Each structure stands twice: as C-alpha cells, then as structure tokens.
Amino acid sequence: MSLLKDAQRVSRKVKKSKHQANVELWTNRIQTRILKIAAVGDTSYQFNKVPKRREYLGRNDQEFVAVAKHFSELGFKVDYEKEEGSRTVPAWSCTVMTISWE
DSSP states (O other), X not given: OHHXXXXXXXXXXXXXXXXXXXXXXXXXXXXXXXXXXXXXXXXXXXXXXXTTTOOBGGGSHHHHHHHHHHHHHTTOEEEEEEEOOOSSSOSSOEEEEEEEOO
C-alpha cells in the first residue's frame, strides 16, 4: 500500500509542476507578444491560441483561468468569450481571450 500511495503522491506533484510550467511558458510568450504589440501602439491583444505553440488555451480550464488571473493581477483588463461551433469553427467551442491596457 505504501508504494501505491508514494506513486500517487509523485503523480500529483508531476501534474502540478507540469501545470505550473505550462502556465509560466504561456504567460511568458503572451507577455512577449504584448510588448511587441504595445511597441506598435495598439492597446489590446486578442487570441485563442498560445503564441508560437498553436495550442488552444481554452482546452485546459485550469491553465486558462491561471493565465487570466496572472494578467489581471498585473493590471491588465482581461475579457474572454466562448464561441460555439459553426461552419467556420470546428464543432468544439473556442474560447477567445482579450487582454487590453491603456
């Protein structure tokens, strides 16, 4: 029994560290993109895929919320909306996040 509990504990730690690593990676890439957009003079960034990863951020609810909270705590205005599937969008729903600043 002890071996099973140890394995479960390690599994939880790995999942937690993977989640944290994904959130840090995604926030760093989004911050880099925001800096490039702000240098041009724009005041918002709207996306549904992580920059340079082509992964949908809305697929993992916990990571999506963690990224939204991170940018909200930094003082950005964070809005998101869920678009249901249509002819142009696949059957699964797509979440679009908009980060804006002044």
